[in-house]
Amino acid sequence: MRDSKLLKIALLIVLVIGVQELTTVTDTQYYLTQLTMSAYYALLVIGLAVVMGYAGQISLGHAGFFAIGGYLSAALTTHNLVALQANPVIHGLGSLGMLVSGQDIYGEQLLVVAPWAACIFAVLMAAIIALVIGIPVLKLKGHYLAMATLGFGIIIYRIGLATEYFGEADGISEVPGFTLLPAIGSFGPISVSGDFGLRVENYYVAWGLLVIGLWLLLNLIDSRVGRALRAIHGSEEAAEAVGIDTAGFKLKVFVLSAVYAAFAGVFLTHYNGGIGPSEASVMKSVRYVALVAVGGMANVWGTLIMGVGLTFLSLRGVFGSYDDAVFGAILIVVMLFAPDGILSMNVKALFAGRRTTDEHEAKNA
Amino acid sequence: MNTRPRMLELKSVYKNFGGLQAVHDVSFGVAPGSIKAVIGPNGAGKTTLFNLISGNLNVSSGSILFQGREIQGLKPHAIAALGMARTFQNINLFHGMTALESVMVGRHVRSRAGFLAGMLRTPATWKEEREIREKSMQLLRLLEIEEFADVEATSLAFGQQRAVEMARALATEPKLLLLDEPAAGLNIYETAEVGRLITRIRDMGITVLLVEHDMSLVMDISDEIVVLSFGCKIAEDVPTAIQQNPEVIKIYLGEDEEAVV
Ligand SMILES: Nc1ncnc2c1ncn2[C@@H]1O[C@H](COP(=O)(O)OP(=O)(O)O)[C@@H](O)[C@H]1O
Ligand SMILES: [Mg+2]
Numbered sequence: 001m002r003d004s005k006l007l008k009i010a011l012l013i014v015l016v017i018g019v020q021e022l023t024t025v026t027d028t029q030y031y032l033t034q035l036t037m038s039a040y041y042a043l044l045v046i047g048l049a050v051v052m053g054y055a056g057q058i059s060l061g062h063a064g065f066f067a068i069g070g071y072l073s074a075a076l077t078t079h080n081l082v083a084l085q086a087n088p089v090i091h092g093l094g095s096l097g098m099l100v101s102g103q104d105i106y107g108e109q110l111l112v113v114a115p116w117a118a119c120i121f122a123v124l125m126a127a128i129i130a131l132v133i134g135i136p137v138l139k140l141k142g143h144y145l146a147m148a149t150l151g152f153g154i155i156i157y158r159i160g161l162a163t164e165y166f167g168e169a170d171g172i173s174e175v176p177g178f179t180l181l182p183a184i185g186s187f188g189p190i191s192v193s194g195d196f197g198l199r200v201e202n203y204y205v206a207w208g209l210l211v212i213g214l215w216l217l218l219n220l221i222d223s224r225v226g227r228a229l230r231a232i233h234g235s236e237e238a239a240e241a242v243g244i245d246t247a248g249f250k251l252k253v254f255v256l257s258a259v260y261a262a263f264a265g266v267f268l269t270h271y272n273g274g275i276g277p278s279e280a281s282v283m284k285s286v287r288y289v290a291l292v293a294v295g296g297m298a299n300v301w302g303t304l305i306m307g308v309g310l311t312f313l314s315l316r317g318v319f320g321s322y323d324d325a326v327f328g329a330i331l332i333v334v335m336l337f338a339p340d341g342i343l344s345m346n347v348k349a350l351f352a353g354r355r356t357t358d359e360h361e362a363k364n365a
Numbered sequence: 366m367n368t369r370p371r372m373l374e375l376k377s378v379y380k381n382f383g384g385l386q387a388v389h390d391v392s393f394g395v396a397p398g399s400i401k402a403v404i405g406p407n408g409a410g411k412t413t414l415f416n417l418i419s420g421n422l423n424v425s426s427g428s429i430l431f432q433g434r435e436i437q438g439l440k441p442h443a444i445a446a447l448g449m450a451r452t453f454q455n456i457n458l459f460h461g462m463t464a465l466e467s468v469m470v471g472r473h474v475r476s477r478a479g480f481l482a483g484m485l486r487t488p489a490t491w492k493e494e495r496e497i498r499e500k501s502m503q504l505l506r507l508l509e510i511e512e513f514a515d516v517e518a519t520s521l522a523f524g525q526q527r528a529v530e531m532a533r534a535l536a537t538e539p540k541l542l543l544l545d546e547p548a549a550g551l552n553i554y555e556t557a558e559v560g561r562l563i564t565r566i567r568d569m570g571i572t573v574l575l576v577e578h579d580m581s582l583v584m585d586i587s588d589e590i591v592v593l594s595f596g597c598k599i600a601e602d603v604p605t606a607i608q609q610n611p612e613v614i615k616i617y618l619g620e621d622e623e624a625v626v
Contacts, residue, residue: 216484223483223490224476224497231470234459241419241457242537243445243474252480298461 005218008301009211016207020200032203034315038308039206040268043213045291045307046300047260050217052289053298054226055253056233057138060285061149062261064156065126067280069262070269072122074172075165076113077270080104085111093117115178119266126262130255138250150282157280171276178270180205192270202271209267210304213260217300229253233298283324290331297339370433372397372541372572373418378427380413380596387413389596391427395541400563400573402583405593406616411576412454414593415545418574419451420444431541446474450539452530454546454576458518464529465514468501471536475500504532508562524555535566542566544575548582560586580617584608592616 023029044066051057081099084090093099098117104110113121137148160166167173177193191198192205220226231239232246239246269275278284291310295303310330313319319326371394380388387410395401403411416422418429420441429437436444450471459467476497478490505511508528513521518529527547534542547563548556560582567573577583583590584604592600592613600610607613 219486220480220483223486224473224478224493225480225483227466227470228473230462230466231459231473234462235457237421237441238453238457238459238533239470240421240441241445241451241453242471242533243442244470245440245442247440256480 005222009215009218012214013211016204016211020203029199032199034312035308036199036203036206036271037268037315038311039203039210040264040271041288041311042304042307043210043267044261044264045288045295046210046214046217046303047257048288049292049295049297049300049303050221050229051253051257052292053296053300053303054221054229054233055250057250057254058142058146058289059149059254059257060146060282060289061133061151061153061156062257062288063280063282063284064153065130065258065261066265066268066284067156067160067275068126068129069122069265070275070279071160071166071172071265072125073115073118073266074175074269074275075167076118076121077115077176077178078112078172078174079165080108081111081113082109112176115176115270119178119263122266123259123262126258126265127255130258131251134251134254138247138254150285153280153282153285157277157282160277160280167276169277171274171279172269173274175269175273175275178267192267194271194273206267206271209263213263214300214304221300225249230298283327286331287324287327290327290334293334293339294330370397371395371430372399372432373574374430374433375414375418376428376430378414378417378429379425380410380417380422381425386596388417388424391593391596391598393591393598393601395572395574396588397540397572398567398570399588400567400575400586402587402590403574403576403593404578404580404583404590408595409593410596411593412545413596415451415543415576419449419543445537448538448540449543450534450537450541451543452527452534452545452547454549456523456526456530458526458529460519462518463515464510464518464521464525464532465498465501465505467518467529468504468532468536469497471504471533472497472500474537501532501536504535507535508532523550527551527559531562535571539571541572541574544573544577546576546578548577548579556582 019035020032023031044062048059048062051059081090085094090099093113094111098114099111100114101109101111133152137145137152140148160171161169177191177195177198179189179191181188181190183189190201190205192202194202221229228239228244228249231242231244232249236246265275265279291307292303294310295306310327314323314326373395375394376392378388378391379386389410391410391414403414405411413422417424420436420439420443424437427437428435431444431447431449434447436447459470462470476493478487478493482490502511502514505514508531510521510525510528510532513525518526521529527550531544531547544563548559551559556579563573563575564586575583575587587604590600590602590604590607591598592607592610594616599616600607600613602610
């Protein structure tokens with residue numbers, strides 16, 4: 001089982017390299033931009049797949065965690081702190097190397113939080129908010145949980161829209177690149193940025209992060225914790241009876257998925273050079289749920305494939321002005337006809353007729 | 366009756382569901398290393414009593430001591446971690462898991478790997494996983510269902526599903542095992558088999574408290590019996606004395622399908 005996992009990951013890496021080579025040969029490197037963005041969205045979606053498919057919880061608020069990551073990192077790395085230089089806290093941050101100074105386009109002196117520090121802070125905040133929200137909300141089940149997480153998503157969306165610090169309706173732009181590794185000799189530096197010349201490099205950074213995130217999740221699913229999560233999904237009562245702290249595990253996996261979402265938000269924001277309120281919108285959360293559902297719920301690979309594929313098409317503008325409608329429709333169709341996901345539907349339906357749906361209903365009964 | 370500290374001690378336990386008194390002033394103890402049975406007609410409150418002990422329900426009043434410690438108010442998982450395991454009257458298996466995996470879940474409290482260790486797949490977790498797998502296979506062998514290790518547990522035959530539940534409970538290495546009607550739905554041979562198994566479990570040093578409808582099984586294997594009727598304890602004694610108890614006989618004569626042997 002482990003061997004097949006490593007083999008699949010190796011295949012994925014080969015595919016990632018192959019696609020990049022192909023775009024060079026066919027002179028279609030512009031595709032790399034959307035493929036890079038798709039990888040970051042996929043990072044969020046595979047984290048959500050573990051919450052939904054393995055722990056059996058739904059979240060209609062994950063765009064909120066993405067936005068917390070993206071907005072905080074954007075705001076911290078763009079807001080000028082020169083005026084606050086004398087403040088002991090700011091001064092302290094500076095002496096810890098957490099600030100960078102420079103000049104803006106008008107030659108004014110600029111002092112902002114370093115991207116790495118902003119990233120850590122943003123992800124940490126997302127984790128803390130997930131913890132605080134999760135404790136009361138994860139006590140709810142089914143529709144109630146969906147409504148509560150939806151409410152959370154709306155709150156984050158409105159905060160972004162209403163707060164000057166977060167740019168209100170315009171969002172935040174001119175977010176600097178994020179240097180992951182400094183230059184070592186002739187190698188590097190490696191930065192996350194939308195810089196035209198760094199397109200190939202950024203494609204590999206995004207896919208590298210996605211592969212690492214995927215590997216960690218696949219390990220988790222195969223572990224004692226993964227078994228406990230599946231057990232919770234199978235029967236909470238029986239899981240408790242063998243000593244599994246069901247509430248604790250649900251909370252931890254929720255926080256983990258929020259961390260994935262926040263990382264995706266941070267990196268994509270630095271890559272795009274900005275973030276706007278649409279990233280926090282409810283339709284984005286619905287889209288993520290649709291991607292997990294169409295990927296097969298308890299299927300991280302399926303979610304990865306559908307997540308990258310459909311997001312790529314969406315970003316290429318294939319769905320035109322029906323973009324959000326397409327994802328809504330996907331969700332409805334999946335729920336009606338293929339609750340185990342599109343990828344597993346054909347095979348199972350072939351052998352079992354309608355049984356896949358019946359089983360699913362029995363499971364939810 | 367016994368001066369040794371009790372494995373389990375119920376003191377004046379009450380449970381009301383709205384106006385219904387499902388359990389009414391029930392007190393009894395379970396001696397370590399013994400098999401104790403709770404019997405009584407349908408609706409007497411036996412399952413409710415089990416749910417109170419395992420923490421799935423909270424008592425209306427009264428206290429429950431496990432190894433001398435008050436467990437009333439603890440969550441079921443915390444009670445399980447203290448060394449109490451149970452099976453369910455209505456089989457309660459994990460949907461989508463094989464028999465082996467289901468039993469491996471039972472090793473949860475006896476293993477440690479958390480989120481970080483699991484995600485990074487540290488060498489310590491390999492060793493632990495191997496142990497979990499081996500111990501679980503041993504239990505499948507003990508219950509003679511090892512050939513179904515890789516079959517989805519919920520698709521097994523009824524008796525085998527009960528066996529998986531039992532193996533899962535044993536995997537937690539409990540000190541006290543609660544069995545809610547372990548022979549329900551089994552034929553006469555399978556029931557005798559379950560009887561032998563329960564005796565073996567007791568001989569492994571595990572205290573057993575069971576609810577059972579099959580009188581011959583209860584009389585054969587129990588050291589002591591508690592009789593419930595309409596939520597009240599009406600008798601508590603050794604099997605031979607329970608068989609002679611006029612009140613118990615009266616209750617059971619009132620029921621068509623049951624008879625005291
Ligand atoms: N959760 C509940 N809510 C309301 N009434 C219940 C509940 N559980 C059990 N009862 C009632 O309590 C009584 C005892 O039930 P139970 O403990 O299942 O009996 P037994 O296991 O002895 O057959 C029955 O009258 C039953 O209907
Ligand atoms: Mg019962």
